[in-house]
Amino acid sequence: xxLLEQSPQFLSIQEGENLTVYCNSSSVFSSLQWYRQEPGEGxxxxxxxxxxxxxxxxxxxxxxxxxxxxxxxxxxxAAQPGDTGLYLCAGRRNAGGTSYGKLTFGQGTILTVHP
Amino acid sequence: DAGVTQSPTHLIKTRGQQVTLRCSPISGHKSxxxxxxxxxxxxxxxxxxxxxxxxxxxxxxxxxSARQFPNYSSELNVNALLLGDSALYLCASSLRERGLxxxxxxxxxxxxxx
Numbered sequence: 001x002x003l004l005e006q007s008p009q010f011l012s013i014q015e016g017e018n019l020t021v022y023c024n025s026s027s028v029f030s031s032l033q034w035y036r037q038e039p040g041e042g043x044x045x046x047x048x049x050x051x052x053x054x055x056x057x058x059x060x061x062x063x064x065x066x067x068x069x070x071x072x073x074x075x076x077x078a079a080q081p082g083d084t085g086l087y088l089c090a091g092r093r094n095a096g097g098t099s100y101g102k103l104t105f106g107q108g109t110i111l112t113v114h115p
Numbered sequence: 116d117a118g119v120t121q122s123p124t125h126l127i128k129t130r131g132q133q134v135t136l137r138c139s140p141i142s143g144h145k146s147x148x149x150x151x152x153x154x155x156x157x158x159x160x161x162x163x164x165x166x167x168x169x170x171x172x173x174x175x176x177x178x179x180s181a182r183q184f185p186n187y188s189s190e191l192n193v194n195a196l197l198l199g200d201s202a203l204y205l206c207a208s209s210l211r212e213r214g215l216x217x218x219x220x221x222x223x224x225x226x227x228x229x
C-alpha cells in the first residue's frame with residue numbers, strides 16, 4: 001500500500017492547457033515537497049510546504065498543502081513542452097515540531113506536453 | 116557551488132557480485148540519504164546518515180549497507196546482487212535548519228544486474 005497516492009499516473013496534454021496533479025494520504029505530514037525528474041537524472045526540488053493551507057507559487061506552478069496536512073496539489077497553468085517530466089510528491093511524518101529524516105515518495109505522475 | 120556528485124554514473128554487474136556506490140554531498144551539508152528508484156516508481160528510502168551516524172534505515176535486506184566518512188561523503192554497498200537490484204540509486208544531501216530538512220538529489224548511479 002502506497003502511503004502517498006499520486007494521481008493521475010499519466011497525463012498527456014497539449015501546449016497551453018492547464019493541469020492539476022494530486023497527492024493524497026490518510027496520514028498527516030510535517031512537510032511535503034514536490035520534485036521534478038527528467039529521464040536519467042535525479043529529482044530536482046520545486047517547493048517545500050509545511051503549513052496546513054499553505055499556497056506557494058513558482059511562475060506558472062501553484063502548490064497547495066491541505067488544511068489537515070494530508071494532501072497536496074500541483075497546478076500548472078498554460079503548460080509548455082519544457083514542463084514534460086516526472087513529478088513526484090514526497091513527505092515526512094514527524095512529531096515534535098521538526099521535519100527531519102527520510103522522505104516517503106508517491107509513485108509519480110508522468111506529464112507529457114505536446115507542442 | 117557544486118551539487119551532489121555520485122560515481123559511477125553507470126554500472127553493469129552480474130548476479131552474486133558486490134557493488135560500491137559513492138556520493139559526495141553539497142559543501143556544508145552533514146547528512147546523506149540513499150534511495151533506490153526502480154523504473155516507473157518513486158524513490159524508496161534505504162538509509163540516512165547524519166554526522167556520520169545512521170539515523171534511519173528503510174525496509175531493505177542486510178545485503179545493503181552504508182557508511183559516512185569524516186568529510187561527510189558516503190558509500191552504499193550491496194552484496195550478493197540480485198536481478199531485482201537493478202535500479203537508479205540516488206544520493207541526497209541535506210541540511211537541517213530551523214526544524215526543517217531539505218534534501219537535494221544527485222544525478223544517480225544506474226545499476227544493471229545481469
